[in-house]
Amino acid sequence: MDGDAEAPRVTTAMLKRADDMCRRKLAREHAGGKRLANRSADMRFAVSNRLQEDARLAQAELGPPRPEAFVDPKDLEPEQRALYRAAVRGYLDAFGERPGRATDLGWQTHLDATGVDLIGDPGIALELPDGRRELRMLHFGSRHANTALRDPVQERVALARTAEWAPDQLTIVVADLIEQELERVTPELPRARDEALAWINERVEVVKTLAADGRARAGADCSGCAFIAGCEQFRA
Amino acid sequence: MKKRLLPDIVSVNPSNYDDFVQCERRYLNKHLLGVPASDPGSPNATGLLAHDMLRLIHDTGSCADTKHVAGVLEGHDADDDHIRQLVARHADRCPQKDAGGAAHEHTFARFHKLPPPMYMATARIDAVWVHDGLLDARDYKTGGLHYHRVADVPSAKVQAFVLARAAERRNLQLRLRYEFLNPDVIDDPDPWEPDRDDLATIEEELRAAVERMRTIDDWKGVAEENLCSHCVYRSICRDSAARGEAAWPVLSATS
Numbered sequence: 117m118d119g120d121a122e123a124p125r126v127t128t129a130m131l132k133r134a135d136d137m138c139r140r141k142l143a144r145e146h147a148g149g150k151r152l153a154n155r156s157a158d159m160r161f162a163v164s165n166r167l168q169e170d171a172r173l174a175q176a177e178l179g180p181p182r183p184e185a186f187v188d189p190k191d192l193e194p195e196q197r198a199l200y201r202a203a204v205r206g207y208l209d210a211f212g213e214r215p216g217r218a219t220d221l222g223w224q225t226h227l228d229a230t231g232v233d234l235i236g237d238p239g240i241a242l243e244l245p246d247g248r249r250e251l252r253m254l255h256f257g258s259r260h261a262n263t264a265l266r267d268p269v270q271e272r273v274a275l276a277r278t279a280e281w282a283p284d285q286l287t288i289v290v291a292d293l294i295e296q297e298l299e300r301v302t303p304e305l306p307r308a309r310d311e312a313l314a315w316i317n318e319r320v321e322v323v324k325t326l327a328a329d330g331r332a333r334a335g336a337d338c339s340g341c342a343f344i345a346g347c348e349q350f351r352a
Numbered sequence: 353m354k355k356r357l358l359p360d361i362v363s364v365n366p367s368n369y370d371d372f373v374q375c376e377r378r379y380l381n382k383h384l385l386g387v388p389a390s391d392p393g394s395p396n397a398t399g400l401l402a403h404d405m406l407r408l409i410h411d412t413g414s415c416a417d418t419k420h421v422a423g424v425l426e427g428h429d430a431d432d433d434h435i436r437q438l439v440a441r442h443a444d445r446c447p448q449k450d451a452g453g454a455a456h457e458h459t460f461a462r463f464h465k466l467p468p469p470m471y472m473a474t475a476r477i478d479a480v481w482v483h484d485g486l487l488d489a490r491d492y493k494t495g496g497l498h499y500h501r502v503a504d505v506p507s508a509k510v511q512a513f514v515l516a517r518a519a520e521r522r523n524l525q526l527r528l529r530y531e532f533l534n535p536d537v538i539d540d541p542d543p544w545e546p547d548r549d550d551l552a553t554i555e556e557e558l559r560a561a562v563e564r565m566r567t568i569d570d571w572k573g574v575a576e577e578n579l580c581s582h583c584v585y586r587s588i589c590r591d592s593a594a595r596g597e598a599a600w601p602v603l604s605a606t607s
Binding site for chain 1: 355356357358359360361363365380381384385386387388390397458459460461462463465470472474476571585588589590598600601602603
């Protein structure tokens with residue numbers, strides 16, 4: 117199911133927010149990502165990316181996670197390092213006794229039905245000793261107040277992204293490593309995946325329709341927009 | 353690949369500009385590094401609820417209609433004396449009956465291109481009313497009074513900058529007012545009707561702030577106890593003058 121990078125893209129954020137997004141921003145992100153755009157900042161992902169990379173390394177071989185794989189990120193700011201250390205503690209509290217072997221699911225899955233690439237890191241994918249599959253979706257304490265731990269759209273995307281790797285059985289573990297919240301769900305397959313794909317395909321058609329409009333709308337989406345250059349809303 | 357701290361076009365909004373002016377390290381931690389709060393901040397649930405109720409009340413009727421107000425509050429589990437008092441305080445000063453147009457919880461945006469560096473300013477405004485040749489923008493406040501003139505508030509400068517373009521397009525004079533709903537605050541701070549010179553000064557002030565962001569390499573905190581003691585990063589901040597143990601639940605776990 118992995119396809120070429122040239123297909124139109126759909127992200128979890130687009131599936132959630134397309135109706136409210138600036139159509140011009142949506143069109144450009146859908147068509148080509150941010151390759152030709154103003155560069156955005158990504159330092160806010162430094163801790164989460166580092167921890168997930170280290171967690172995968174910690175279970176590169178079948179077994180429980182090796183604590184020594186989590187290396188203090190001395191190149192980061194002290195506050196980021198404090199967050200990293202807290203997240204490592206949360207990770208080992210939640211998963212330290214759970215053996216498995218990490219595998220790489222990549223960043224995209226091609227959806228044949230709609231001809232788009234579904235983009236996004238689904239989480240840490242583990243093959244357990246008895247052959248079962250487990251997907252760990254992690255939060256790092258940044259959820260807004262009153263936001264649920266589980267996100268139904270992210271879970272649908274995870275089901276789509278794991279279709280080849282975990283066709284018959286999958287356990288999804290959603291954990292906030294800082295807030296120490298954890299939920300474990302075992303979707304009923306294949307029904308749950310069929311429903312997820314049907315929902316995603318329907319939303320992709322909405323994304324395509326709205327992106328085809330392409331009109332810019334000044335507002336909240338302008339903050340952080342990578343496509344300000346040439347936007348008709350801001351011509352002098 | 354080394355990660356980027358700032359985007360090509362920096363985003364400026366009332367909240368992040370206020371943080372930057374108060375403490376550059378807080379701005380770094382919150383807005384650039386995305387570090388979650390390590391310590392409790394001021395509770396704001398009542399303020400958020402009051403904002404939501406005022407938007408709903410105006411979207412579906414008038415704040416002067418007591419039956420309508422009661423219905424909205426009852427329908428959203430907000431029918432308590434305090435919220436009723438906040439809404440009533442607003443109704444005394446609401447220009448709705450004279451207004452020819454209005455918007456609630458609307459986000460305005462304005463782009464600064466030259467001279468560099470570029471920045472994108474956005475601000476979500478609680479209420480905007482058009483009446484008597486004015487674009488009358490209101491920011492509802494449920495906390496305490498810290499300034500006596502809106503013109504002195506750092507976040508108001510971002511609000512004025514983005515609203516001024518909207519006012520200019522409609523040939524209206526901008527008035528920015530901070531409407532204190534808390535009955536303990538007797539008088540609102542003086543509203544602000546910025547003129548062209550004020551707006552040019554603001555644009556340059558914001559530009560200079562963004563230019564500074566691009567040159568900082570150490571992001572020093574203010575390290576003042578009165579500010580640090582309320583900061584949501586006081587336990588983990590490199591420069592904190594009010595250090596303690598972070599309140600993250602994971603750190604108190606015994607397992």
